[in-house]
């Protein structure tokens with residue numbers, strides 16, 4: 053028997069149990085009619101239009117009332133509500149909207165809130181707009197709060213200032229509150245209260261920063277705090293007023309650690325650098341690592357170490373930078389090490405209060421403010437960006453209907469009937485959500501994915517069966533008229549403006565038109581792929597420009613790698629503000645593969661140095677570290693500095709991997725694994741998302757990924773672990789995989805001239821003397837074969853030897869910090885010390901062994917070498 057025959061028989065036989073679409077549909081419709089009506093978007097629209105008309109009606113009636121109240125008031129008083137039912141000729145009112153207008157206005161103004169009644173027009177207006185548009189254009193609850201406050205405040209204030217007027221400026225409500233206030237607080241008290249309430253509201257709403265006030269106060273000379281008030285960069289005034297017996301008074305934490313941060317510090321939990329080690333830093337900044345097994349056995353040693361350290365360290369030091377010093381720093385090299393710092397005795401460390409009383413001098417210290425490096429830096433304004441004209445989402449009703457019908461018909465061809473279909477119109481695609489009829493299995497639709505896409509015969513159709521968490525099936529169909537999402541609009545949005553993210557990036561708009569703004573610091577790295585011409589470069593510009601709108605040059609540096617040589621060249625203008633480069637390099641934007649390898653390795657060194665700093669400060673990540681530095685709890689003389697975020701952007705990764713392979717992959721993998729905690733983040737883009745380019749190691753460390761249109765399903769799987777990116781429609785249409793979710797977005801658009809304008813605007817402002825310098829890196833291979841000769845000693849050789857022997861610690865970073873050397877020079881010195889037998893061989897991440905135990909022995913060796 054044929055399938056068809058069976059079907060035609062069914063309706064005539066017994067009542068079907070859910071397989072016949074027609075009958076089922078009818079049943080459903082009868083059941084859910086009222087509910088559906090309430091939920092129906094048309095009902096919302098009708099209500100919205102009513103609200104808008106109400107708003108207009110009240111506005112006209114109120115405005116007319118302002119001019120006609122005198123004539124109409126008597127009549128309303130006399131006839132009250134019966135005025136509405138009276139004969140037209142017997143009572144004539146002046147209000148433009150007749151008796152109802154006069155009556156309503158009287159109620160709102162006279163019996164209600166006076167002039168504040170206009171807020172009701174606003175209320176109806178926002179309710180109406182939201183309902184008609186079908187989404188939250190205005191935030192209702194927030195506005196209701198403002199309206200309630202406004203009704204109370206405006207009516208009371210109006211009543212207060214117009215006590216002698218006949219017009220009901222404050223209405224009955226305003227009069228009542230005003231009278232009560234005057235009785236309770238007196239006239240002056242009431243005036244003051246209203247003033248305070250008004251100002252508080254303004255401050256709450258606009259959050260003025262009062263910087264001018266702060267600057268005015270700061271400009272006044274401070275009472276002399278210390279001799280270092282004379283601007284004298286690079287001079288250190290040390291005032292160790294702490295009594296010699298400080299060590300007895302230094303409080304210990306429960307776990308035996310001292311607050312000062314120069315004692316036993318637990319290693320950072322997540323850096324993976326020194327697992328299971330305890331780190332002891334002595335007063336002279338030497339570092340000792342003790343394996344945990346020895347911990348209890350060597351407790352005496354630790355005590356001894358601490359005592360030694362306390363004797364040598366003297367008091368814990370606090371640091372203050374004066375305004376003048378900052379100014380002089382701004383003129384000179386804006387490096388914290390180069391600043392005149394005033395070093396203060398501690399104020400909180402004493403245990404014995406009575407004994408310490410005379411020594412305690414509470415010193416008012418401003419927190420360190422990194423942005424003072426370039427204090428008059430102005431963030432780019434939104435005016436520099438264009439409002440691309442097609443921003444408005446075009447909702448073509450006939451197109452929607454056509455597509456709806458086509459989807460229903462297509463599904464019918466496969467014997468799939470549906471209960472409900474709804475549409476959400478996005479900037480580039482419209483999402484049709486389908487609820488299949490009872491009994492239709494979603495897997496059936498999923499299996500038919502390709503056939504359905506084919507039947508709908510439009511490019512860029514994507515079927516999501518089911519939409520996660522919703523139990524509906526989504527079919528995304530491209531719009532005939534697409535809208536451009538301007539970056540300007542995203543940056544102007546409250547979500548971006550008010551964002552407290554560390555590195556906010558405005559990526560694009562979702563299908564429901566919600567702005568998608570994410571924190572690169574949380575991602576913590578981003579992988580982007582897409583075939584050529586699908587919107588990658590625009591995407592990179594979008595990310596970079598978003599960061600430029602939110603960050604100060606002191607807080608963020610970019611390392612830009614552009615093998616294509618042209619894509620990122622615009623950013624050259626902001627080299628001295630926002631770019632980082634290798635020392636001695638001409639160009640900050642790296643285009644040469646060899647230099648890329650050097651730069652990546654230099655970034656790894658920067659990462660290691662940052663980890664050293666974090667360890668020394670007893671902090672686990674850049675946020676904690678910078679917080680401590682800002683609080684002036686870290687001493688720049690020990691190499692501490694404010695750490696800006698570093699964002700590495702590689703525009704064509706495939707190119708690099710093809711030419712340099714492992715040499716590029718290794719440092720990238722290392723950075724991707726470890727750099728997040730120290731504020732180094734990676735954005736890597738590629739045209740060719742094949743497995744030999746996006747390797748397993750790289751993929752594993754890039755949980756956030758963006759795919760623009762790619763050429764095949766395989767490419768889509770390589771980048772997103774799922775197909776779909778091959779069905780995108782290009783021009784910034786993208787899929788973002790982040791936090792385990794896959795979201796389709798329209799990437800925000802920013803054109804090259806806009807980027808240029810922003811770069812020019814920043815570039816014209818006062819800058820640092822040069823780009824942020826990354827540590828030096830010398831290729832091991834280049835150094836190979838070069839004999840380390842003691843004849844050719846570094847002029848700092850003897851000093852370095854003394855530092856190492858005094859501290860009994862063979863660590864390159866100790867030399868770097870103590871002698872303010874670059875990594876390379878410190879490394880070469882260490883090799884020479886090894887050649888002279890002063891230290892042992894390199895032991896990887898551990899410090900080298902120091903073979904010379906006393907300074908006397910060292911002097912002998914130095915004499916021998918001559």
Ligand SMILES: Nc1ncnc2c1ncn2[C@@H]1O[C@H](COP(=O)(O)OP(=O)(O)OP(=O)(O)O)[C@@H](O)[C@H]1O
Nearest residue numbers: 536583584585586587588589590783784799800801
């Ligand atoms: N978000 C967007 N909104 C609208 N149009 C876009 C968007 N992104 C890209 N386009 C359009 O697509 C064109 C190509 O984009 P883009 O230059 O970013 O591609 P690409 O992937 O970087 O190409 P290539 O790899 O060849 O450099 C742009 O000139 C622009 O017209």
